[in-house]
Amino acid sequence: MVNMSAAAAEAETKRERRSVVAxxxxxxxxxxxxxxxxxxxxxxxSGLPRxxxxxxxxxxxxxxxxxxxxxxxxxxxxxxxxTAGVPRAEVEAVTRAVLPKFMADDVDxxxxxxxxxxxxxxxxxxxxxxVMVERFAREHLGAHEVVGCExxxxxxxxxxxxxxxxxxxxxxxxxxxLFADGDRPDLxxxxxxxxxxxxxxxxxxxxxxxxxxxxxxxxxxxPKCPPFRPVIFHDGRLVCRPTPLMSLVILLWLxxxxxxxxxxxxxxxxxxxxxxxxxxxxxxxAVVAHGTPPPAVSAGGGSATSGVLFVCTHRTxxxxxxxxxxxxxxxxxxxxSISRLSxxxxxxxxxxxxxxxxxxxxxxxxxxxxxxxxxxxxxxxCREPFLLRFSAxxxxxxxxxxxxxxxxxxGLFHPTTARGWKAMDPIFFFMNPRPVYEVTFLNQLPAEExxxxxxxxxxxxxxxxxxxxxKLGFECTSLTRKDKYRVLAGNDGIVNAKSAAAEDPAxxxxxxxxxxxxxxx
Numbered sequence: 017m018v019n020m021s022a023a024a025a026e027a028e029t030k031r032e033r034r035s036v037v038a039x040x041x042x043x044x045x046x047x048x049x050x051x052x053x054x055x056x057x058x059x060x061x062s063g064l065p066r067x068x069x070x071x072x073x074x075x076x077x078x079x080x081x082x083x084x085x086x087x088x089x090x091x092x093x094x095x096x097x098x099t100a101g102v103p104r105a106e107v108e109a110v111t112r113a114v115l116p117k118f119m120a121d122d123v124d125x126x127x128x129x130x131x132x133x134x135x136x137x138x139x140x141x142x143x144x145x146x147v148m149v150e151r152f153a154r155e156h157l158g159a160h161e162v163v164g165c166e167x168x169x170x171x172x173x174x175x176x177x178x179x180x181x182x183x184x185x186x187x188x189x190x191x192x193x194l195f196a197d198g199d200r201p202d203l204x205x206x207x208x209x210x211x212x213x214x215x216x217x218x219x220x221x222x223x224x225x226x227x228x229x230x231x232x233x234x235x236x237x238x239p240k241c242p243p244f245r246p247v248i249f250h251d252g253r254l255v256c257r258p259t260p261l262m263s264l265v266i267l268l269w270l271x272x273x274x275x276x277x278x279x280x281x282x283x284x285x286x287x288x289x290x291x292x293x294x295x296x297x298x299x300x301x302a303v304v305a306h307g308t309p310p311p312a313v314s315a316g317g318g319s320a321t322s323g324v325l326f327v328c329t330h331r332t333x334x335x336x337x338x339x340x341x342x343x344x345x346x347x348x349x350x351x352x353s354i355s356r357l358s359x360x361x362x363x364x365x366x367x368x369x370x371x372x373x374x375x376x377x378x379x380x381x382x383x384x385x386x387x388x389x390x391x392x393x394x395x396x397x398c399r400e401p402f403l404l405r406f407s408a409x410x411x412x413x414x415x416x417x418x419x420x421x422x423x424x425x426x427g428l429f430h431p432t433t434a435r436g437w438k439a440m441d442p443i444f445f446f447m448n449p450r451p452v453y454e455v456t457f458l459n460q461l462p463a464e465e466x467x468x469x470x471x472x473x474x475x476x477x478x479x480x481x482x483x484x485x486x487k488l489g490f491e492c493t494s495l496t497r498k499d500k501y502r503v504l505a506g507n508d509g510i511v512n513a514k515s516a517a518a519e520d521p522a523x524x525x526x527x528x529x530x531x532x533x534x535x536x537x
Contacts, residue, residue, distance in 0.1 A: 033135065033136050033202075034133075034134040034135065034136045034202040034203060035134065035136035035137040035138070035139075035195070035199075035201045035202050035203070036130075036131055036134035036136070036137075036138050036139070036201060036202065036203040036204070036205065037139040037140075037141060037191055037201045037203070037204050037205070037215055037218075037219055038127070038131050038138075038139070038140055038141065038204070038205035038206070039140075039141050039142075039205060039206040039207060039208060039211040040140050040141065040142040040143075040144075040149060040153070041142065041143055041144070041208070042206075042207035042208055043124070043127055043205050043206055043207045043211075043225075043227070044123060044124060044127050044128065044131060044140065044157065044205070045119060045122045045123060045124065046122050046123075046124045047122050048207065048208065049259075050091060050094070050143060050144050051074065051077065051094060051259070051260065052118070052257045052258050052259055053115055053118070053119075053144060053148060054070060054094040054095065054097075054098040054144075055067060055070055055071070055098070055258040055263055056110065056114055056115060056118065056252065056254065056258060057098045057099060057102075057107065057110050057111075057115075057148070058070045058097070058098040059252075059253070059254060059258065060110045060114050060251075060252050060253070060254075061098075061099070061102045061106040061107055061109075061110045062098075062102055062106075064267075064270070066097070066098065067258075067263070067267075068267060069097060070094065070097045070098055071260065071263045071264065071267065073093065073094075073097055074260045076093070077090040077093060077094055078090075080093070087143075087210075088182055088183070091143055091144070091179075091182065092178075092179055092182070095144075095145060095167065095177060095178075095179050096177035096178065097177070098177075099145075099167060099175040099177050100175060100176065100177030101174055101175065101177070102174065102175045103173060103174050103175075104169050104173045104174065104175060105173070107147060107167070107175055108147060109435060109505075109506075110252070111147055111148045111149075111150075111151055112151050112503070112504070112506075113249075113250060113251035113252065113434065113435065113503070113504040113505075114250060114251055114252035115148060115149075115151075115152060116151055116152040116155070116156060116247050116250065117247045117250035117252075118257055119149075119152045119156075120152070120156055120244075120246065120247045121257075122257075123244060124227065126226060126227040127205060127227040128157075128241065128244055129227070129241050130203070130205060130223060130227045130241075131157065131205060131241070132157075132158065132241025132242055132244070133241040134202070134203060136202065137160050137161070137194070137195075137201075138157070138158055138159045138160050138161075139159065139160065139161045139162075139163060139191065139194060139201070140153040140157060140159040140161070140162050140163070141163045141164070141187060141191065141206075141211065141214075141215060142162065142163070142164040143164065143165075143182065143210075144164060144165075145164060145165055145166065145167040145179055146162050146163070146164035146165065146166060146167075147166075147167055149162055149164060150162045155245070156244070156245045156247065158242075158245075161194055163187055163190045163191055163194075163215075164181075164182075165179040165180060165181045165182035166179065166180050166181055167179055168180060184210050184213055184214040185214070187214045187215060188214040188215050188218065191214075191215040191218060192215075192218060200218060200219060200220050201218065201219045201220065202219070202220050202221060203219060203220070203221050203223060204216045204218070204219025204220075204221065204222050204223065205223045205224075205227060206222075206223075206224065207224060207225055212224075246400070247400070248398070248400050248402050248493070248495065249398070249400075249434075249495075249499070249500045249503045249504055250399065250400075250504070251433060251434045251435055251436075251504045251505075252430065252433075253429050253430050253433070253436070253444060254266070254428070254429065254430070255426060255427060255428055255429060255430055256427075256428065265428075266428060269428065269449070270447075273428070273429075273447035273448070273449075274443075274447060276299075276300065276446065276447065277443050277444075277446035277447040278443075279299070280299050280300075280301070280446040281442065281443070281446060283295065283299065284363065285363060289340055289341050289344065289363055289364075290341075290344035290345075292341040293305070293341055293342060300449060300450050300451075301446075301450060301451045301452065301453075302450070302451075302452045302453070303338060303341060303342060303452075303453050303455065304452065304453070304454045304455070305342045305454075305455045305456075305457075306454070306455070306456040306457070307456050307457030307458060308457060309342065309343055309418075309457045310324050310416075310418055310457075310460055312324075312343075312345050312387075312388070313416075322384070322385060322387070323383070323384045323385070323386065323387045323388040323389055323414075323416075324388045324389075324414075324416050324418055324460075325384060325388075325389055325391065325410060325413060325414040325416060325417050325418070326339060326347065326388065326389065326390045326391070326418050326420050327391055327392075327393060327406075327410055327417055327418070327419050327420065327480055327484075328390055328391070328392050328419075328420045328421075328422050329392070329394070329403060329420070329421055329422045329423070329484055329488065329490075330392035330393075330394040330395070330396065330397050330398070330404075330422070331397055331398075331399075331422050331423055331424050331432075332397060332424060332431045332432055332441065332445060333354070333397075333431070333432070333438070333441045333442060333445075334424075334431065334441075334442060334445055334453070335349075335390070335392060335422045336349030336364060336390040336392075337349070337362065337363060337364055338422070338453045338455060339390050339420060339422070339455060340363070340364045340390075342455045343388070345387075345388065346364065346365070346387055346388065347364055347387070347388045347389065347390050348364065348365040348366070348367055348383045348386070348387065348388070348389050348390070349362070349364055349365070349366050349367065349389075349390050350366075350367045350369055350376075350379070350380055350383070350389060350390070350391050351366060351367070351368065351369065351392075352368075352369050352371060352395060354366060354368070354438070356439075365383075367379055367380070367383055367389075373409065376409065377409060377412065377413065380409075380410075380413050381413055384413060384414055390420075391410050393406035393407045393408075393409075393410055393477060393480075393481075394406060394407075394497075395407060395496065395497040396497040396500055396501075397432040398500070399430060399432060401488070401489065401490040401491065402490055402491050402492075402493050402495070403481055403484060403485045403488075403490050403491070403492050403493065404493060404495050404496060404497070404499075404500070405481070405493065405494050405495060405496050406477040406478065406480060406481045407477065408472075408473035408474045408476070408477040409473070410477070411466070411467055411473035411474075411476035411477050411480075412467060412473045415461075415463065415466045415467070415468045416460065417460065417461045417466060417476075417480070418457065418458065418459075418460045418461075419458040419461070419480050419483060419484050419487075420455060420456065420457055420458065421454075421455075421456040421458065421484050421487045421488050422453070422454070422455060422456075423453075423454045423456075423488060424445075424451065424452060424453050424454065425451070425452040425454075426445065426448040426451050426452075427448050427449055427450060428447070428448050428449065429444040429445075429447050429448055430444065431444045431445030431448075431451075434500065434501060434504040434505050435504060435505050456487060456488075458483060458484070458487060461476075461479075461480070465479055
């Protein structure tokens with residue numbers, strides 16, 4: 017028993033010291049293709065015209081890589097079309113906020129098990145420009161170094177579309193330079209022939225598919241690698257990986273999708289809110305309700321808070337509107353930030369909050385005295401199955417608290433954004449072929465779980481977060497709105513007009529580009 021423990025400890029120490037060099041495309045990631053990532057950069061950083069142009073070039077790129085065997089030339093052409101003339105800030109924003117999610121979804125579990133078990137220096141080799149991979153490799157794969165070609169920029173901080181340093185010999189020299197004094201990587205992982213010729217012979221042990229490292233069998237009772245760090249925050253409008261076929265589907269659907277979205281919005285504004293759930297299936301959507309909502313209470317009955325406070329998970333801007341349609345009655349929505357267009361289109365009252373605790377509390381109490389109120393304590397949307405930390409303000413306002421689990425399903429476009437124009441969020445939601453919303457009413461909080469029983473507002477907020485997460489199968493986190501916007505937009509999410517203009521030299525250009533792109537196509 018002692019000898020087995022000693023052997024396991026020795027194996028664990030050996031693993032912690034092992035260095036590894038791994039190819040990204042086709043090894044750590046299942047898909048060896050780079051085309052979808054360039055399509056994402058083209059769509060999110062420039063818009064539909066460049067997206068369509070790169071898709072039109074795909075047959076030529078395929079012929080270069082498959083028929084002529086010039087994959088390097090195909091990659092250079094794709095990089096040029098996707099990035100030429102794009103501001104450096106836009107390229108970096110897309111690689112920070114959009115690409116990691118698609119890469120994380122494509123990670124090969126077996127390859128990650130072998131890569132993550134190595135506790136020494138970890139190096140990731142990629143065929144794509146390093147800027148497109150570095151954020152994901154460092155933060156989610158735990159890489160210390162990323163070896164890839166470099167995207168060049170002009171003096172005006174715009175991409176020239178030219179990449180440097182993508183040859184096999186250049187890659188091999190860069191890997192060798194990372195291991196000085198004659199040291200060599202303990203493990204090399206690769207699938208492609210180019211990687212096999214460049215850096216793989218330099219490694220002491222070479223691992224190719226299937227990625228099963230026999231050295232880890234010694235400590236089979238121990239976790240071989242740390243859990244893969246999921247992507248919680250991500251941005252961008254596309255739901256599916258833009259492969260050539262899916263990109264074609266998106267382009268063909270867009271004109272019809274815009275028309276369908278405006279028809280759905282027009283119907284939603286013109287008909288009584290009570291009959292929208294019945295009409296939704298005829299227009300390709302669905303609203304699914306579970307549980308029993310509380311009955312309406314007449315306002316003005318001498319009580320300071322006569323309305324019901326619905327505490328909702330925050331999935332999209334549509335949460336309070338969908339809640340009101342299911343209830344079939346007036347519900348006011350409180351929000352920290354909403355566009356003027358969304359306010360105009362909203363079929364329910366909206367109340368702007370100021371982030372001043374006393375002012376916001378007074379406004380919400382006044383609205384509760386008039387009727388029901390919907391609040392999303394997370395303060396911002398989250399696409400993944402996680403709940404952000406709940407603000408405790410709502411727990412101080414009422415003892416009639418009804419938690420509501422909100423969720424949605426879409427097929428093509430995300431109806432939320434951190435960097436784009438938020439006024440487009442409802443339009444993108446209704447542009448999906450079959451948008452589905454699920455609303456689940458939980459029981460009203462018992463008196464002993466509210467502040468009336470002496471519980472602190474923080475305890476009440478945490479309790480509501482836990483029961484909503486359990487109902488949805490989500491995971492509770494302590495992350496906040498500031499954490500989200502620091503990851504996706506590089507700010508804390510609270511930017512006034514002057515500071516926004518200083519940080520983004522031309523925000524109106526991105527908004528106008530997004531609107532005109534969809535109108536023209």
